[in-house]
Amino acid sequence: MSTMAVGDVALAPVHQGFWTRNRRIGLGLLAFGLAAAIAFGALATGELARFTLSEDAAGAALEINGTAGAILFGLIAAAAGGGLLFGVPKRWFTLLLGIGVVGFVLSFLCWQVSAAPAGQNFMPLVNIVRNTFLLALPLIFGALAGVLCERSGVVNVAIEGQLLMGAFAGALFGSLTGSVWVGLVAAAIGGAFISLLLAVFAIRYLVDQVVMGIVLNLLAVGLTGFLYERLMQTDAATYNQPPHFGNWSIPLLSEIPVIGPAIFESNIFLYLALVLVLVIHFGLFRTRWGLRTRSVGEHPTAADTLGVRVLRLRYRNVLLAGAVAGIGGASYTLALYTFSKNMIGGKGFIALAALIFGRWSPTGALLAALFFGFADQLGTYLSAINSVIPSDFLAMLPYLATILAVAGLVGRVRAPAADGKPYIKG
Numbered sequence: 001m002s003t004m005a006v007g008d009v010a011l012a013p014v015h016q017g018f019w020t021r022n023r024r025i026g027l028g029l030l031a032f033g034l035a036a037a038i039a040f041g042a043l044a045t046g047e048l049a050r051f052t053l054s055e056d057a058a059g060a061a062l063e064i065n066g067t068a069g070a071i072l073f074g075l076i077a078a079a080a081g082g083g084l085l086f087g088v089p090k091r092w093f094t095l096l097l098g099i100g101v102v103g104f105v106l107s108f109l110c111w112q113v114s115a116a117p118a119g120q121n122f123m124p125l126v127n128i129v130r131n132t133f134l135l136a137l138p139l140i141f142g143a144l145a146g147v148l149c150e151r152s153g154v155v156n157v158a159i160e161g162q163l164l165m166g167a168f169a170g171a172l173f174g175s176l177t178g179s180v181w182v183g184l185v186a187a188a189i190g191g192a193f194i195s196l197l198l199a200v201f202a203i204r205y206l207v208d209q210v211v212m213g214i215v216l217n218l219l220a221v222g223l224t225g226f227l228y229e230r231l232m233q234t235d236a237a238t239y240n241q242p243p244h245f246g247n248w249s250i251p252l253l254s255e256i257p258v259i260g261p262a263i264f265e266s267n268i269f270l271y272l273a274l275v276l277v278l279v280i281h282f283g284l285f286r287t288r289w290g291l292r293t294r295s296v297g298e299h300p301t302a303a304d305t306l307g308v309r310v311l312r313l314r315y316r317n318v319l320l321a322g323a324v325a326g327i328g329g330a331s332y333t334l335a336l337y338t339f340s341k342n343m344i345g346g347k348g349f350i351a352l353a354a355l356i357f358g359r360w361s362p363t364g365a366l367l368a369a370l371f372f373g374f375a376d377q378l379g380t381y382l383s384a385i386n387s388v389i390p391s392d393f394l395a396m397l398p399y400l401a402t403i404l405a406v407a408g409l410v411g412r413v414r415a416p417a418a419d420g421k422p423y424i425k426g
Contacts, residue, residue, distance in 0.1 A: 022093055026084025029100040033081050036104050037074025040111040044070040049113035050122040053258050057122045066114020070107045077103030116385040128377060129262035133270055134336075136373025138163055138344065140273045141328020142351025143358060143365035144280055145191075148321035150360060151284060152314045153297040153418040157213025158198050160348025161220030162322050165190040166329025168224040171339035172231070174242030183242055183334050184327065191326020192319050194220060199318040203311055206422040217348070225341045232339060240338045245269070269331040274366075276324065281362040293317060297416035300423040310423050346399075353402045359413055368405065375401035 044066035052061040064072075080100035088096060113121050142159040149156035169190030174183025194216050201207040232240035245267045253264040263270065284290035292313060295303040300310045325348075333339050350372050357371070358364025379394040387394065 022084050022090070023087065025097065026081045026086075029081025029097070029104075030078050030085055031081070032104055033074050033076070033078025033100065033107075035074075036077060036107040037071045040070035040074060040107045041067055043115065044111040045114045047114045047121055049110045051109075051113075052122050052124050053126070055124050055126045055261070057119075057124070061122065064110065066110050069110030069114075073103045073107035073110060075103075077101075077107065112382060112385070112387055115388075120385045123381065125258050126262050128374075128381065129258060130266070131377045131380070132370060132373045133263060133266070134373075135376045136369040137269050137273055137331040138328045138347045139351045139354050139369035139372055140277070140366055141331065142325050142348050143354040143369055144273075144276055144362060145321035145325035145328070146352055146355035147280065147284075147360060147362055147365055148293075148317050148324065150355065150419050151293050151297045151416055152317040153300060153416060153421065153423065154198070154202055154314055154318050155209040155213065155420040156198070156318070156321060157210050157352065158194055158216040158220075158348075159325055159351050160344055160346070161213075161217040162191040162194045162325035163329035163348050163351075164217075164220045164224055164342070164344045165194050166326030167333045167343060168227070168329075168339055169326065170330035171240055171242045171333035172227075174334055175239050178243060180243045180245050180334050184330055187326045187330035187334070188323040189326065191324070191329060192322040195318050195322025195325075198322075199315050202422070203314050203318070206424070209420050209422075221342055224339075228339065228341050236338070242333050242338065245335050267331075267335045269327070269335055272327065277362045277366045284362065294416070297418055300418050304423075304425065311425065314423075350398065350402050353406050356413060356415075357405045360415065371405065372398050372401055 047066050048063045049066045049069055050057070050061045050063050052059060054060070077100045080096045080103060083096045084093065084100075109123065113123050115121075142163055145159055145162060146156045166187040170183040170187035173186035174180055177183070197216055197219075198209075198212055201212050202209045228240075247265055247267055248271070250264040254260045256264070282290075284293060292303065292308050295306075296308060296310050296313050304310050329344065332343060337343070351369070354365050354368035354372060357368035358366070376398040379397040382389060382394050383391055
């Protein structure tokens with residue numbers, strides 16, 4: 001209960017009630033933890049659930065009895081939920097929530113791994129971590145593009161189109177020149193092209209930014225699909241055989257157990273994503289450019305009165321965001337695959353969810369993208385061990401994780417105050 005005052009007038013006490021958001025989440029986590037302990041404990045077998053510290057079943061491993069592990073980790077999740085339910089200080093909320101979610105996931109995995117067919121009852125942690133990062137790459141780049149735009153006051157729903165155009169341009173020009181570096185530059189330009197259209201129509205002509213983003217996504221799908229059918233499908237050897245970046249191993253760091261071979265023996269896109277997270281975070285919160293960007297996203301009129309060229313800064317940041325997203329699209333075609341129609345498959349919208357889940361912060365967006373990447377990889381792993389869970393449900397895991405994160409865990413968040421609001425210079 002608190003009292004608010006305006007001038008000399010005291011307002012009535014404001015009662016927040018017992019069922020705060022933290023307590024509601026705690027109750028849900030307590031229920032899910034107990035359900036996991038009971039259900040997963042009953043479904044698990046007495047076989048060992050092995051979590052190997054390598055890429056296969058060999059070598060050192062963390063082992064636990066499947067039934068005991070499912071019950072233990074379910075109870076840990078329930079205990080974390082109980083802590084939230086009984087009103088621990090707010091500073092402990094994120095820690096207990098993380099413990100609860102991890103406990104529930106580990107309880108589930110103890111059931112699945114122990115119940116897997118003989119010879120498959122192990123989870124190779126190196127592969128899981130590596131593929132989590134690879135699957136999260138377009139989400140990281142896309143979410144960073146969203147951070148750059150929305151911190152500047154421009155809603156970027158066109159991340160999907162920027163990723164797709166980057167993937168297409170990278171594949172096309174990489175194939176024509178035989179150079180991965182030309183393909184990488186072309187991908188950045190392709191993403192920036194979609195951003196240029198967004199900037200011109202949203203900033204110059206004041207078109208609704210959300211509607212414009214959807215239109216640009218459709219434009220990217222139609223344009224790349226048309227060129228794919230006319231060029232790549234008819235002559236794939238010339239137009240759709242891009243070279244791929246190889247993996248680069250970083251001495252010493254690559255020798256760290258699990259994390260080393262999973263992260264520090266990877267391609268340029270992973271290193272670039274991690275560097276960009278650090279650079280953009282430092283730039284936003286420690287430099288003049290970042291201060292101006294945040295002021296333009298919060299109160300452009302005040303920024304203008306202090307000499308900041310609002311529209312120019314928005315143009316620049318939106319174009320930069322498109323280049324970043326275009327590089328993210330190239331992580332498909334210049335590292336893993338050839339180009340195919342609509343190959344991004346909704347990842348741009350998941351990146352937008354990662355942006356919101358990460359509260360418009362580069363580091364938060366990174367963690368959110370990894371969360372969604374793990375959900376995607378988990379579905380692949382469970383299919384590989386012939387899980388009893390239907391394959392259609394496993395394919396839905398990253399999208400279900402997105403709904404759970406944004407609707408259930410993210411709570412009430414505040415976007416930059418001027419996000420999506422056109423600025424008309426007086």
